Amino acid sequence: MCRLFALTSRDPVSPMLAIDALNVMKEGHDGSGVGLYLSGLGGPFEDLKEYPVLSGIFTDAGLRRLSEYMTEKGFSSKYSVMFKPDTEPPVGTPKRGTYASIAYELPPEWKDLDKDDLGERLVKTRLELRAEGEQTGDIMVFSFWPDTIMIKEVGDPMAIGEYLQLGREEIHARHILAQGRQNTNYAINLYACHPFFIEGIGTMTNGENTAFIPIKEYLQSRGVTGYQGYQSDSEVFTHIAHFTTKKLGLDISAYKHVITPMNDDEMKDHQDREFLSSLKKACRKLIIDGPNCVIGCLENGTMFMAQDRKKLRPGVVGGNPELGMYAFSSEICGLNAAIPDRDKSQDFQPMHLDTAIVGPDCREVVKCSQKDPLLLQR
Template sequence: MCRLALKTANRPFSPYEVLTAMEAMQEGYDGSGLGLLLRGMEFEDFKYNPKFPILSGIAHTEKGWHQMTSFMEDRGYELKYDHRFSMHPELIEANDRYRYFVRAYRMPERFRGIAKEKQEAELLKTRLALRKIGEENNDLSVFSFWPDVAMIKEVGWPLQIGDALCLHDGQIKSRVCMAQGRQNTNYGINLYACHPFFIQGISTMTNGENTAFVPIKEWLLGKNITGYMGYQSDSEVFAHILHYTLKKLKLPLAAYKHIITPLSTSELNSHPQGDFLKGLRDACKRLVIDGPNAVIGTLPDETCLLVMDQKKLRPATVGGKKGMWAIASEICGVDAMIPDRDPSLDFQPMREHTVIVPPDRKELLIWSQHDQLPLPLAA
């Protein structure tokens, strides 16, 4: 098992707040990996323009650092901001950490003003190219390259990593923060295996074990879609299925749950969109998961979501108040992030639910698979 924590708020906050929630749930992970995703960025020493894509990762050697900086310059990216973490390197377990980086760039001139889809394709292509360069000599890890998003991944205990990078000093904040403490079960320790996983602005993290991993991975790889690769963790497919649902099938978010945990035929027979959903189930049958899993995700517009699988053996709770919400594997995690909420309003989803915190953060939205999808569908 792992432990998950997410906080989303209208006012940017320190990621250290979410690390305190991880500390409250510390019996659920073993220090083999921590992942953080920050969305809706604010820097103390730079007025960030959300249009600038942010490159985040680790240069393990000086050579890897120079390869990365040269590649970005040659590709035409103009560096606008280079965040420097205050460091306590003695708290980092690994000894091959030359430089942690969070760097904002201006897009190359040739990509300004073009269609959004082409810009997004360029950002993905650039991230994958840097990852390939880094994997050749294990001297560079790149976790994200996207506007208004930064990712931090490291081996160790959450608060220890937070202290090592001085994440409590207020120099870096965000409106959304996702954190996962990894329990290393069936894979080696690898930074790319740390959740959250990220592709084109879409991110997920999971508590559980995806026992249907191999057929799902093979189906996704068979689509030959750029970015569907890696899979150092069996949970990375959840991010790619969400990406496939929204970006390739162009379906509403509520359809994600119908793809990974479809209703039974008897349930679909009485569903107002039963014929469509049966067809969707048949077309995507290789994407059906076999948990236990709890999946938490975020989208580019800062929408946050929580879904469970049919077994519902990996708990998760959402609670909060207007303008501020938290999701965590345990109630004590929600308590740590939003102690002054009304706990009687906390919600634990059942197998058919998709829990949504919309970008305005006014209230929770709870969708049921038994309801109609929120957008009209072609016959």
């Protein structure tokens, strides 16, 4: 198994808080890699939230080609954070080039696009750069979206954190997803490393998605830009969250109704039974077969945890509203390491009908049951 840790805070914090929590849970993951999703950025990115940020790893030749490509498309660099390690990488970590996060001003003709059209163009740009990089090996791109940075690497999370100096203030963030394991079901590939991301939504998963093929095929049939790649069977969880909220217009509390719908007996007295029954039939190919624990973050900073009916992957949520900080963790020890000063009696472990949600105000854990009335997207 792997281990997950997510942190949401009213104020920007160091990604090393999440790395430290993964390190505490080290017996539960193999130390083969780390992936980070950062949003609600602080530091120099605080005043650049309307500019999309391109995150990835580039050789010198890759940076030159990136510059040529973006200039040709009409993008201009607004601010960049470049880090090229000058020390030898940890054991098992390849020596690469520059880890970069670059905020771009949009091409002039893009500035009047509506949100949906702009989002689709940003996704297409990311996918074009990824395809270019897969041919040459000079470019790896993990995200291209406002107020978002993604970092991925092979190796022990703590060693990688120190190697890449992930405590730097310029990448502090309010919302952090961190997973402490490389992909081990398929070939090692940074595109298979959690978390995964599309249009402001990031998720990561502890488990095994045995229903991967029918889910992937259904998503690919939706005609949505970005529903592709799938180097990992867990990437579909991100796309289902995107489909639920952005295409179906439902609140994230409805995510469970898509991936693990109630049986007929459970929903017989539900006030939205007719809708839920239709949703279950329409999205039957998105039903998962676990065990899986999913932690994710939405574009507005809302963080959530959900599990399948088997409930065979651990997960706990807790925090301190006075500190304005909550954590989602695979194990209590990770939560204790990050937020020791909290009311532990308020920790919540979601059961098979539950979704745990913490809003960007970091005031409380909202406990949503599939038995509750449905909400439109908030």
